[in-house]
Amino acid sequence: AQSVTQLGSHVSVSEGALVLLRCNYSSSVPPYLFWYVQYPNQGLQLLLKYTSAATLVKGINGFEAEFKKSETSFHLTKPSAHMSDAAEYFCAVSAQRGNQGGKLIFGQGTELSVKP
């Protein structure tokens, strides 16, 4: 079984400040981990993914995340927030193999607000 917990349903930062969105996962098998961004009334766009290669993953728009197995975490960071980063962010997990492979389990989402 797999699950994802995102700590904080809403995060607010100032423009130019560090963005940190927290994600912890639970998985009985080696996981793939993902961060997606969703703008209002739109689908999901993949920011980055961890697929058992490098533990520090760099994504689009300056975002990166680090896989920490010991902490079962995959937190998303960006050094300097832009106004355009305001959106809903979802962390997701899937199994690397087996009959559950490919199914994405999403966290509850974190709404990021960026203040000017």
Next chain:
Amino acid sequence: GAVVSQHPSRVICKSGTSVKIECRSLDFQATTMFWYRQFPKQSLMLMATSNEGSKATYEQGVEKDKFLINHASLTLSTLTVTSAHPEDSSFYICSARRSGQKQETQYFGPGTRLLVL
């Protein structure tokens, strides 16, 4: 590449009618497609996994007779909400996994907003 479209983007229907939502992979073949539902301010919940040429696999609690899924070709999956009720109003999102690609890559459609009156 890897574009997924959904049609319609928005639909309003009367209670008791059926609504069909299409999910298309425009520039790749998709053996597997997934259907999700998202209520306002909530996360995406997987409803079912659609495999081309076979029956869909539904998640626990999802009524397969109410949410009919057909994946008749490698580029098209449809979700039909039968006898729709106001509680079925939601944002429905599909995703597609490219055939032959590693399991972990899914491409999402823009979503369909369903409002049942």
